[in-house]
Amino acid sequence: MLTLVFGGAFDPPHNEHVKALQCAVKTLGAERVVVLPTYLPPHKGAGYLDFETRAELARLAFSETAREVVVDDEERERGKDNYACLLLADMKKKYGDIAYLIGGDSLRDIDTWKHPEKIFAECPVVVAPREGCGDARAQRDSALKKYGGEIVLLDIMGEDVSSGRIKAKLLLGEECPNIPKKVAEYIKERGLFVEYAETVRKLKGMESEELYAHSVAAVMRAVDLNSRHNLKQDFEKVFTAALLHDNAKQRPSLDGLDVPADSVGTPVLHQFLGAEKAKRDFGVTDEDILNAIRYHTTAKADMTTLEMLIYTADSTSYDREYDPIPELRAAVDEDFQGGFGKLLAFTYRKLQKKGGSVYPLTEEAVRYYLPGMVGER
């Protein structure tokens, strides 16, 4: 009897997970599904929701995908060193004949996994290709060449839906059509994802409808980029920084807050004021979040990944349809670092064309990231 092993954070599980699993069960004729929710020690946090809740949601989401469905808490039992290569060896001992289901994003990033060769040596790997994850056939061929083993590509193309995007929608109180009905009901019953309701309510009172829509578009863009490029940024930091990045845009009063004097009266004031007001009005104390807000317009030299992410998400947010943003957005989709450089170059040239002075932090960013552009006038 073949058992299909499916691991993931399931934070929360969504319809694309269900579709992939159903297709894999059918394609392989598997009779049993073993779902393995990821577990990391509590201080590291494998997800927004805790392990028990994610396990319960996985049970609800996947209960009808095979004759027998087991949600196995092996990862929590082990507690640490939960590498797929080690887990699969245990699964084989427990369940016998197994195959391992992964998503197209995992196949794309397989070289970054611990001992990929051991994974492929353990059992066949089944891949559910996903939009936005590159050419699955080419990735399969390259993995087979490097690691050997067997790879089954499922004949589906999953929509580019990330758990990050779903979490963001739920936290914003928006409609979320991409989760199984039972999961949605459980979330509602248990009052999950309500932690930011007050923040959202407050922000809506401070931003015009258009600006709030932009803030939401920036959130979606940021969580998408975080997952697309596997940037591994903490979900709540990304969410909070993107949501609040323009909180001071329509509230320019200085209120005695500490902002650089040379920014007053310029369009970049709102980034500094935004960080101060996020602290004062939204109780944000995390310096990583505050700095991502603080430099989202000017950029600066030597940025953290979170700062670059918020800068990039804001400049290529989904509400910006004017030229050349769609093109720059595609560049960022293709290559995060390279796309960031293109954005910075575009902004710098635009500012130069306008003739006014370029804010010193932006000059420094250009010197740091685009040394070839310095002096280009």
Ligand SMILES: [Fe+2]
């Ligand atoms: Fe802004």
Ligand SMILES: [Fe+2]
């Ligand atoms: Fe913005």
